Amino acid sequence: MNIHEYQGKQLFREAGVKVLEGVHCKSVEDALNAYDSLGSKVVAVKSQIHAGGRGKGSLFCPDTGELLMEGGVKIAFSREEVENYAGNILGHRLVTKQTGPEGKMVNNLYIEAGCAIAHEYYLALLVDREAKAVLIMASKEGGMDIEEVAENTPDEIHKIWVDIDAGLLGFQKRNLGNSLGLSGASLKSFFRIIDSLYNFFISNDCSMVEINPLVRTEDEEIVALDAKVSFDENASFRHKNWNELRDLSEEEPTEIRAKKAGLSYVKLDGNIGCLVNGAGLAMATMDVIKLYGGEPANFLDIGGGAERDVVQEAFEIILEDQNVKGILVNIFGGIQRCDVVASAVLDTTEKMGLNVPLVIRLSGTNFEEGRAIIENSNLDCHSVETLAEGAEAIVNLIGGGQ
Amino acid sequence: MAIWIDENSKLLIQGITGSQGTFHGGKMIEYGTNVVGGVTPGKGGQNIQISEHNLPVFNSMIEAIEATEADASVIYVPPPFAAEAIMEAADAFDRLKGEGVVVCITEGIPTLDMVKAVSYVNDRPGIRLIGPNCPGIITPGENGGCKIGIMPGHIHAKGRIGVISKSGTLTYEAVAQTMSINEGQSTCIGIGGDPVNGTGFIDCLSAFEADPQTVAVVMIGEIGGTAEEDAAAWAAENMTKPIVGFVAGSTAPPGKRMGHAGAIISGGKGTAAEKFAAFEAAGIHIARDPSEIGAVLKVALEESGLL
Numbered sequence: 001m002n003i004h005e006y007q008g009k010q011l012f013r014e015a016g017v018k019v020l021e022g023v024h025c026k027s028v029e030d031a032l033n034a035y036d037s038l039g040s041k042v043v044a045v046k047s048q049i050h051a052g053g054r055g056k057g058s059l060f061c062p063d064t065g066e067l068l069m070e071g072g073v074k075i076a077f078s079r080e081e082v083e084n085y086a087g088n089i090l091g092h093r094l095v096t097k098q099t100g101p102e103g104k105m106v107n108n109l110y111i112e113a114g115c116a117i118a119h120e121y122y123l124a125l126l127v128d129r130e131a132k133a134v135l136i137m138a139s140k141e142g143g144m145d146i147e148e149v150a151e152n153t154p155d156e157i158h159k160i161w162v163d164i165d166a167g168l169l170g171f172q173k174r175n176l177g178n179s180l181g182l183s184g185a186s187l188k189s190f191f192r193i194i195d196s197l198y199n200f201f202i203s204n205d206c207s208m209v210e211i212n213p214l215v216r217t218e219d220e221e222i223v224a225l226d227a228k229v230s231f232d233e234n235a236s237f238r239h240k241n242w243n244e245l246r247d248l249s250e251e252e253p254t255e256i257r258a259k260k261a262g263l264s265y266v267k268l269d270g271n272i273g274c275l276v277n278g279a280g281l282a283m284a285t286m287d288v289i290k291l292y293g294g295e296p297a298n299f300l301d302i303g304g305g306a307e308r309d310v311v312q313e314a315f316e317i318i319l320e321d322q323n324v325k326g327i328l329v330n331i332f333g334g335i336q337r338c339d340v341v342a343s344a345v346l347d348t349t350e351k352m353g354l355n356v357p358l359v360i361r362l363s364g365t366n367f368e369e370g371r372a373i374i375e376n377s378n379l380d381c382h383s384v385e386t387l388a389e390g391a392e393a394i395v396n397l398i399g400g401g402q
Numbered sequence: 403m404a405i406w407i408d409e410n411s412k413l414l415i416q417g418i419t420g421s422q423g424t425f426h427g428g429k430m431i432e433y434g435t436n437v438v439g440g441v442t443p444g445k446g447g448q449n450i451q452i453s454e455h456n457l458p459v460f461n462s463m464i465e466a467i468e469a470t471e472a473d474a475s476v477i478y479v480p481p482p483f484a485a486e487a488i489m490e491a492a493d494a495f496d497r498l499k500g501e502g503v504v505v506c507i508t509e510g511i512p513t514l515d516m517v518k519a520v521s522y523v524n525d526r527p528g529i530r531l532i533g534p535n536c537p538g539i540i541t542p543g544e545n546g547g548c549k550i551g552i553m554p555g556h557i558h559a560k561g562r563i564g565v566i567s568k569s570g571t572l573t574y575e576a577v578a579q580t581m582s583i584n585e586g587q588s589t590c591i592g593i594g595g596d597p598v599n600g601t602g603f604i605d606c607l608s609a610f611e612a613d614p615q616t617v618a619v620v621m622i623g624e625i626g627g628t629a630e631e632d633a634a635a636w637a638a639e640n641m642t643k644p645i646v647g648f649v650a651g652s653t654a655p656p657g658k659r660m661g662h663a664g665a666i667i668s669g670g671k672g673t674a675a676e677k678f679a680a681f682e683a684a685g686i687h688i689a690r691d692p693s694e695i696g697a698v699l700k701v702a703l704e705e706s707g708l709l
Contacts, residue, residue, distance in 0.1 A: 098657070127513050129597040129627045129664065132520045147669060164517050205512055234663060235512035237482055264661040268653075279595060279661025280569020280624050283650035284692050287674070290653045291691055299654070301661040304552070304570065332571045332578070334537065334554045364574060365554050387575070388693035 001231045002050040003245045006110040008209075008227030015200040018193055018223045022112035024048075031086035034111040035079055042114035044225075045085040047072035049104040050250040052228065053096035053145075060093045060103065068092055072106070075114070082111070107249065115223065120213035121180055122146050122157075123194075125201045127208075127232075133161040134201065136168075136194070138176050142213035168198045185220040193222050205235030254317055261313040263302055270295025271325040272394055273318035273356075275311075275345075277302050277336040285330045288387055294395035297324050305335040311344035319352050326398040328390050329360040331370075338362040338370030346377050354380065357397035361390040404541040404589040405564070405609040405616070406503055406530060407474060407548045414466050414475040415440035416487045418450060418459055422478040422507075426552050428453040430476075433555035434546020438470040463494035467502075474503040476538065476550045484508040484534060485515035489522045492529045501528035505550045506600075509535040513663070516598040523600060531600025535662065536592035537570040551592065561586020563699070564610035566603055567622035568595045568629075568662070572650060572692065576620045579695035585703075588616040595624065595662030603633035611641050617708050618644045620695060621686070623677055625651030626664045630677040634684035644702040647681040648689045649674045 003011075006024040013019055023034035035043055047054050054072035061068055069088040076082045086109055095103035120142035128135035139157045141149045149156055158179040160172045177190045193214075201209055210228040217223060236242050248256060258265030264279065268286070272294045276282035279301045286296040298321065302314050318327055331341050342362065349358075358381040362370040374383060382397070384390045413430070417423040418440020431437050431453040439458040440450070446461030460466035463475065475495075479487040488506055495502025504523070511534050523531045532539055538551015542558040549555050553574065563580045565587055567573040573592050580587060591606050593599055603621060610616045619641075623630035630649060637645055652674040654660050656667040667673050681688055689698040703709040 127517065127597060130629065130632070132517055132598050134514075134517070150669075164514070164521050202514060205514055207513060232513045232663075234481060234510045235514070238512075266655075266658050266660065268655065276571075278569060278571025279665060280567070280572035280622065280650045281575060283569075283624060283654060283660050283665065284572055284575070284648075286654070287650060287652040288691050288693070296653060299658075299660055332574045334571060334574055335552055363578065364557065386693045388691055 001233050001236070001242060001246060002250070003229050003231070004048040004050070004108060004247060005046065005227050006048055006108065007245050008229040009224070011204070011229065012200070012224055012227055016196040017200060018189070018221065019227070020113045020115055020223060020225070022110050025086070025109040025111055026090075026107065028083055028086045028090065031082055031109055031111055032079060035082045038111065038113045040113035041077065043076050043082065044112045044114065045074045045076050045082060045089065046110040046112060047089050047094050047106045048108035048110055049094055049099070049106055050247070051096055051098040051104060053098045054094065057094045057096035057099070059088055059106075060095060062093050062105065072096065104250070115215070116218040117215045118218045119216045121215065122149070122212045123214040124208065124210040125197060125206065128161060131161050133164065134198070136160050136162065136176065136198070138180055140180055142215070146212060162198065168195065182216070186216050186222060189220065189222040193224065205232045205239060206230065207232045258300070258314070258317060261310055262306070263300060263310065263314050263317075265317060266299040268296050268298050270297045271323050271398065273297045273321060273324040273327040275300050275302065275314055275318060275327070275329045277304065277306070277331050277333070281330065281332060285328065285387060285391070288391040289328065289395065292391045292395040293400060294391065294398070297321055302336070306340070308340050308344045308347070311341050312348045315345055315348040316352065319348065319354070324356060326357045326394045327359070328394045329358070330387055330390055331362050331364070333362070333364030333366060335365070337366045338364065339366045339373055342370040342373040346373065346379055349379060357394065358382070359384060359390050359394040359397065361385065361387060403613050403615040405613050406589065407539055407541050407550060409434065409543045409546070409548055410436070411474050411503070411548050412436050412438045412470060412472040413550055414438060414463070414470065414472045415478065416463070416475050416491065417478040418442055418457070419445050420478055424450070424452055426478060429555065430549050431455055433549040434543060435548050435550065438472050439466055441466050463490045464498065467494050467498045474505065474550060477504070477506040477508060479508055481508055481510040481512070484511045485519040488519045488531060492523045492526050492531070495529055496526040499528075503530045503532065505532045505538050506534035507536065507538060507552055511535070511596070513596070513598055516596060520598055520600060532591060533594040533599060535596045536594030537573055539589065539591045541589045542587055553590070553592070557581070558590065559586035562588055562615060562617045564588050564606070564613070564616040564619040565590035566606040566619065567592055568624045569622060569650060572622050575692045576622055576695055579692065580620065580699060582696040583700045585699065588613060595664050597627065597664040603629055604636045607633060607637055607641060607645070611643055616643065618646070618699065618703055618706070620646045620699060623647065623649040624662065624665050625649070625654050625660065625674050626666050626672040628672065631680040634680040634686060637686065638684035644706050645686045646689060646695055646699045646702055647686040648692055648695060649677040649681070
């Protein structure tokens with residue numbers, strides 16, 4: 001789960017991570033009031049979306065498609081510039097290299113006081129799945145695309161792995177600070193911020209915290225100018241405040257609906273709807289559709305042991321997708337009973353109708369019962385035995401690849 | 403032989419009085435697993451009737467192992483308590499026997515809880531953790547066998563193919579594929595689809611290489627992380643037995659989590675294309691479609707003079 005920069009900075013402030021003064025705004029008027037209240041001549045006007053690359057993004061009018069402004073993060077030197085930039089950002093679509101061509105509507109803005117920057121660094125904390133530890137990465141090459149730094153000058157990225165039992169140790173902080181060339185007051189300031197960030201990461205069940213840039217000011221203080229925070233959704237049961245931080249407008253409505261039903265759904269660009277049990281098999285089903293020249297419309301895992309109403313909801317979601325021109329149901333029942341899936345598919349098609357070709361593959365637990373339910377019904381569908389047969393059949397039925 | 407568990411393994415169920423523990427307890431007993439009891443804190447001293455067996459319930463793993471001399475445990479405990487259940491089992495097996503197999507089925511454990519639990523397990527070298535978020539491990543026998551987990555027992559048969567997978571249902575697909583060419587399985591292990599887990603691909607490959615019953619291995623990976631690449635590099639150096647590999651998620655878009663917490667392409671890393679390439683470079687026989695695993699396995703067995 002991702003949150004906005006302005007939310008991340010508020011959490012940083014509470015956790016003792018040094019950030020600049022800033023105000024969250026939803027209108028141009030808010031932005032002007034923020035400028036007046038901050039009392040800083042120079043401010044940053046920052047688009048708030050759940051994607052990186054904002055600085056190099058472009059803002060478009062959602063109605064006309066007209067390009068309004070280059071750059072989703074602007075430095076304003078006057079009240080007029082704040083008004084101009086805020087007007088170009090709010091209510092418009094920001095396209096960055098992480099948003100895809102459709103971009104994201106910007107409804108939130110952050111106005112932040114300026115500071116005198118001496119140097120920009122990169123800092124990130126994440127769980128390293130191979131080392132099974134929290135990894136802290138830092139680089140002198142801040143402000144830039146860190147993937148490019150990793151690609152071109154991997155030696156410029158310094159890493160430490162924190163033992164979860166021992167915690168972040170003094171020598172690790174010293175090594176990291178030294179590798180960034182810090183000393184004296186700035187090194188001390190770095191120790192404070194890195195301690196606070198590590199504690200923040202652990203106590204908030206983060207999966208990633210990225211600060212790009214982390215800056216050294218001209219008076220030798222280390223400050224987080226950015227805050228990209230992701231939480232581990234598995235830990236939501238012990239963080240009641242996450243509900244308030246969640247911005248549902250950043251999520252696909254169908255994905256929210258699916259999650260409520262206990263389904264795992266991801267919308268994709270193709271036209272073959274897939275209903276599958278198990279994440280691995282759901283991915284493999286998409287892959288094999290593609291092998292046969294088709295394009296999957298979605299990833300959909302109904303989980304293990306889904307009841308009839310859950311499978312019905314899953315099938316409804318697929319039927320309601322206007323892009324879907326054909327459907328492949330692929331079940332290898334373990335805990336999942338094939339007859340439950342067959343009944344749910346029948347119920348849903350009786351209720352909603354079926355105007356696209358349907359191919360059903362049932363294997364594993366209760367597959368005979370499931371197939372019998374389908375065969376004894378009037379459902380217009382094709383039964384197959386294997387995933388490959390299913391993929392080939394549905395691709396042919398919708399008239400081959402796209 | 404097979405690996406890590408067999409018909410003689412004595413199993414405890416952690417969370418035995420919960421609906422999952424009772425339901426799958428019954429399925430495991432029906433398959434032939436020697437379930438000797440279970441643990442639910444606060445319910446010790448009771449007995450629970452599962453599938454015609456009257457099983458003792460204990461308050462703690464220490465008590466349970468002392469009373470039953472169990473070798474393995476399986477965890478069906480909800481996510482907030484699962485990591486602690488893993489550590490309790492690791493502590494008890496380590497103290498009382500110096501070894502034990504702990505299988506965690508639970509899906510949705512916080513990642514940092516698992517970082518802690520895996521670190522705890524790794525401090526106790528005799529303890530093997532399988533999972534979490536996995537279907538478990540099964541060693542089919544002549545009549546029944548040992549099934550620890552949630553996989554459908556009836557699709558398996560005793561044989562000479564080892565199966566390793568991150569995904570549950572895709573493991574069943576792989577098992578069905580071995581059966582389609584009349585090959586059974588020595589042991590099948592679901593290592594789970596979470597970012598941080600216990601036993602990995604290399605542990606399994608290494609055990610299969612040493613196991614006389616196993617002649618070939620089917621390995622099913624998925625997008626995310628670099629475990630498949632690491633396993634391929636290890637296999638190139640250390641495996642003499644043929645491997646058939648498949649990776650799920652070739653069509654997954656970057657940045658989107660595909661169901662499993664670990665199945666995500668991030669920062670340009672963890673793509674299926676990279677993993678297939680690593681498999682190919684390591685001499686692993688590749689199936690691009692899971693329905694072809696059987697056919698590819700047959701070729702691999704023929705090339706090795708095993709058919």
